[in-house]
Amino acid sequence: MTDAAIPRFTGDASPYAGGDPYADHRTADFPFTHLVDLADRRLGAGVIAANDEFFAERENLLKPGPAVFDPEHFGHKGKIMDGWETRRRRGVSAAEPHPTPDDHDWALVRLGAPGVIRGIVLDTAHFRGNYPQAVSVEGASLPGSPSPEDLLAPDVKWTTLVPRTPVGGHAANGFAVDAEQRFTHLRINQHPDGGIARLSVYGEVAPDPAWLTALGTFDLAALENGGQVEDASDRFYSPATNTIQPGRSRKMDDGWETRRRRDRGNDWIRYRLAAQSEIRAVEIDTAYLKGNSAGWAALSVRDGEDGDWSEALPRTRLQPDTNHRFVLDGPVRATHVRIDIFPDGGISRLRLYGSLTDEGATGLAAHHRELGG
Numbered sequence: 001m002t003d004a005a006i007p008r009f010t011g012d013a014s015p016y017a018g019g020d021p022y023a024d025h026r027t028a029d030f031p032f033t034h035l036v037d038l039a040d041r042r043l044g045a046g047v048i049a050a051n052d053e054f055f056a057e058r059e060n061l062l063k064p065g066p067a068v069f070d071p072e073h074f075g076h077k078g079k080i081m082d083g084w085e086t087r088r089r090r091g092v093s094a095a096e097p098h099p100t101p102d103d104h105d106w107a108l109v110r111l112g113a114p115g116v117i118r119g120i121v122l123d124t125a126h127f128r129g130n131y132p133q134a135v136s137v138e139g140a141s142l143p144g145s146p147s148p149e150d151l152l153a154p155d156v157k158w159t160t161l162v163p164r165t166p167v168g169g170h171a172a173n174g175f176a177v178d179a180e181q182r183f184t185h186l187r188i189n190q191h192p193d194g195g196i197a198r199l200s201v202y203g204e205v206a207p208d209p210a211w212l213t214a215l216g217t218f219d220l221a222a223l224e225n226g227g228q229v230e231d232a233s234d235r236f237y238s239p240a241t242n243t244i245q246p247g248r249s250r251k252m253d254d255g256w257e258t259r260r261r262r263d264r265g266n267d268w269i270r271y272r273l274a275a276q277s278e279i280r281a282v283e284i285d286t287a288y289l290k291g292n293s294a295g296w297a298a299l300s301v302r303d304g305e306d307g308d309w310s311e312a313l314p315r316t317r318l319q320p321d322t323n324h325r326f327v328l329d330g331p332v333r334a335t336h337v338r339i340d341i342f343p344d345g346g347i348s349r350l351r352l353y354g355s356l357t358d359e360g361a362t363g364l365a366a367h368h369r370e371l372g373g
Contacts, residue, residue, distance in 0.1 A: 006030065006176050009168030013128040021069040025125055026171035032119030032202040034239075036223050039186075039201040040064075042246050043112025043224055047084070049148035050107040055085035056195060058107050061188075067197035069126040081126060085195030099192040105132075108151055109186040109199065113224050114141070116371060117183055117203040120162060123172045125197040131169040132190030137162035139183035141372060151185055159183075164191060182206040182371035204228060206373065207274060209365040212356060217280075221337065221352040222246070226274030226364075230336070233267040234258035234344075240269045243350045248323075249287040255348030257292055258341075267294075268340045273352070276303065276360030278331035282313060283351035284339070285323040293320040294341035301334035315342065333357065 007028040014024060039045040041062050050058040060067075060083050067082040074080060084107060089099040117139065124131040138158040140151065150156070159179060167173040190196060207226040212218060221227035223244045232240035236259040242249070249255045258267045279301070286293035299313035312332045318324060318341075331354065339350055356364065 006174050009171035009173055010166045011168055013168070013170030015128060016069070016071060021126060022066070024170065026168060028172065028174065030119055030121065030174040032176065033121070033200075035118055035202040036113075036205060036228065036241055037200050038111045038113055038115045038117065038203050038205070039109060039199055040112050044110075045112035046110045048108050048110050050084065050105070052086040052105050052193075053084060054087040055079070056081040056083050058084045060084055061107065061109070061196060061199040063198070067123070067125040081195055081197070083125070083127060083195050083197035085127070085130065086190070086193045089193045104189045104191040105193050106190075107188045108148055109188060111184055111186065111201060113205040114182050114184045114208070115203045115205045116180060117161060117177045117201055119174060119176050119202040121172055121174045121198075121200040121202075122167065122188070122196050123198040123200075124167065124169050124195065125172075126170060127195040127197060128170045130195050132167060132192070132194035132196065134164050134166045134191040135162065135173065135196070136160070136164040136189045136191070137175070138187040138189070139179065139181070140185045140187070141181065141183050142185060146185070158187060161186070177203075180371065182368070182373045206368065206371055207364075208373065209361060209368050212274065212364070213361060217353055217355050219351050220273045220277045220279060220354050221271050221350055228272050230270045230272050232256070232269040237346070243269065243347060244271070245349070248285065249348035252288045255287070255289055255346055257289065257346030258344045261344040266340055266342045267344050268338055269350075270336065270338045271350075272336055273334060274356070274360075275364040276333065276335050276357045277354050278333050278357055279312065279337070279352050279354040280328055280331050281353040282326045282328065283323060283349065283353075284318065284326075284347055285349040285351075286318055286320055286346070287323065287348040288321060289346050289348060290320045292345050294318050294345040294347055296342040297347065298340045298342075300338045300340070301332050302336040302338075303333050304335055307335075309338065312337075318347075
């Protein structure tokens with residue numbers, strides 16, 4: 001993935017002229033947005049500190065969904081924006097009224113799941129003339145639950161993920177990242193000041209092998225444990241990655257739903273597990289999918305990239321808005337799992353309970369060391 005392939009936006013957007021505020025929003029199809037958002041609050045992400053949030057609080061950066069714009073919404077500090085916005089920086093005197101080239105504002109972000117970052121999007125939606133002139137992003141990896149003071153200590157190593165780069169107002173500013181390391185925290189810098197509506201951090205979860213070993217039995221497909229969606233037949237209504245998000249689905253679009261089929265085929269999702277594992281129990285949940293849940297489901301497994309697919313759970317009738325639990329006849333060894341639904345529709349969650357094999361645990365620990373963990 002080359003950074004040259006990423007569209008760039010710079011300069012002001014036009015003042016809001018009424019109607020749909022997103023009509024002139026500048027965006028693009030970035031090549032990494034199919035990956036998990038490591039800064040998703042559902043995974044436990046948070047904005048833990050910022051040097052300034054005078055106009056709009058830092059936590060807005062990670063709010064789910066697009067930023068909302070209300071042209072009539074003002075408070076005692078000024079226009080209320082759905083993002084993180086700092087005050088205007090000033091120089092030190094009347095003779096030097098402008099900020100210095102080094103002046104900037106920052107926010108510290110805890111990723112919801114540590115991982116390898118492939119792309120970052122800093123969306124300045126609705127910040128048309130009050131966005132930062134440039135941004136930069138740094139990453140760090142610290143164990144445990146460090147405080148802001150821990151992260152700002154002089155001995156913490158910060159790696160530049162996005163160098164200081166001009167950005168545009170009212171635009172999704174995307175950046176490819178090429179750093180084969182595991183990160184737990186980011187430092188978002190805006191130069192010299194301004195506002196950012198939303199932050200997304202796309203990549204691959206790199207779980208802590210010691211934690212998974214201590215757990216023993218866990219959900220082998222869960223995003224937070226290193227599971228990932230490799231491919232899916234259909235993502236028309238909602239992403240397949242929803243099926244391995246934490247917790248139960250809370251509404252219909254928090255699961256995976258396909259368009260209505262008009263042929264004799266079926267829909268499917270293929271997953272990669274955290275490492276080679278033995279699966280002992282399965283949950284297939286259709287919560288909130290009532291008239292559109294899958295009619296039947298079957299589960300197949302494969303051990304290794306070139307292994308043959310074998311049946312782990314035969315085609316089984318599913319009920320709408322129901323969590324289905326299955327205890328397998330014996331442990332099933334796998335690195336990949338495929339769920340087929342018939343003929344179409346959706347499921348909200350898939351849970352695969354088991355434990356790592358010795359080979360899987362060894363491989364995961366070696367990969368963790370390679371990433372600097």
